Amino acid sequence: MITVQSLQHTFTIGKKGQEKKVEVLKDINFRIEQGEVVAIVGKSGSGKSTLLQTIAGFMKPDSGSIIINNTEIAGFTEKQSTAFRLDHFGFIFQNFQLLPSQTVFENVELPLKLKGISPAIRKKKVSEMLTKVELTAVEDHYPNELSGGQQQRVSIARAMITNPPIILADESTGSLDSQTEKEILSLIQQLNEQDNITFIIITHDEEVASIADRKFRMADGVLVGGMAHVI
Ligand code: ADP
Ligand code: MG
Numbered sequence: 001m002i003t004v005q006s007l008q009h010t011f012t013i014g015k016k017g018q019e020k021k022v023e024v025l026k027d028i029n030f031r032i033e034q035g036e037v038v039a040i041v042g043k044s045g046s047g048k049s050t051l052l053q054t055i056a057g058f059m060k061p062d063s064g065s066i067i068i069n070n071t072e073i074a075g076f077t078e079k080q081s082t083a084f085r086l087d088h089f090g091f092i093f094q095n096f097q098l099l100p101s102q103t104v105f106e107n108v109e110l111p112l113k114l115k116g117i118s119p120a121i122r123k124k125k126v127s128e129m130l131t132k133v134e135l136t137a138v139e140d141h142y143p144n145e146l147s148g149g150q151q152q153r154v155s156i157a158r159a160m161i162t163n164p165p166i167i168l169a170d171e172s173t174g175s176l177d178s179q180t181e182k183e184i185l186s187l188i189q190q191l192n193e194q195d196n197i198t199f200i201i202i203t204h205d206e207e208v209a210s211i212a213d214r215k216f217r218m219a220d221g222v223l224v225g226g227m228a229h230v231i
Contacts, residue, residue, distance in 0.1 A: 001034040007064030024050050026221030035196040039209035042218030048202045057081030090159030092172040096151045098143040105139040108157045133157045149180035169201045185211050
């Protein structure tokens with residue numbers, strides 16, 4: 001379902017005249033099948049988030065191929081990327097990125113609004129999703145009225161509401177205590193089993209990585225381990 005080949009990206013950093021080139025993605029190759037949970041581990045600064053950003057189409061790689069469901073997305077325009085992203089990806093971030101002025105219900109509803117789904121269908125879908133992640137009781141609350149674990153469940157519900165086949169999680173349990181982290185990880189496992197959703201989980205935490213079917217390691221701009229090289 002996701003095939004990445006010869007992916008390469010270099011950042012130019014520093015002041016004008018003293019620029020330095022950092023080759024963050026040197027030669028990334030891997031293949032992930034539908035329904036797999038894959039963890040990408042690696043030190044801070046090793047390029048994990050950059051890789052995820054290119055897969056999601058937020059960032060254009062310098063070169064290489066990213067094929068998702070038989071579609072080459074590396075050369076997409078911004079408009080094409082946005083449309084493709086809404087249909088294919090859900091995101092879970094470390095800092096949740098919920099809208100503070102919107103209720104739980106409204107936060108989860110947002111991606112459906114962006115897709116132009118009618119209010120009646122939105123209400124039905126959001127209600128079902130909130131039941132699934134056990135947030136019905138707090139659906140009218142604002143994010144700052146929730147615990148960290150609840151906020152992360154809202155962001156998972158928002159990620160899942162459009163039924164994307166792929167969820168990208170970037171250090172998504174990094175700010176949670178270990179008990180809450182366990183709850184979130186078991187929710188991810190449950191969603192993976194129920195709906196055959198593909199998860200790519202970025203983490204620097206080996207315990208988080210242990211729930212994955214396969215574990216890739218990012219180091220020196222390449223991915224190793226977990227049979228990542230088998231294309
Ligand atoms: P990780 O997620 O593994 O911690 P990142 O992908 O965030 O690593 O960053 C990898 C490297 O690329 C770091 O050295 C970082 O400073 C650099 N980097 C990331 N994003 C940018 C950017 N937009 N511009 C310049 N350098 C960047
Ligand atoms: Mg990162």
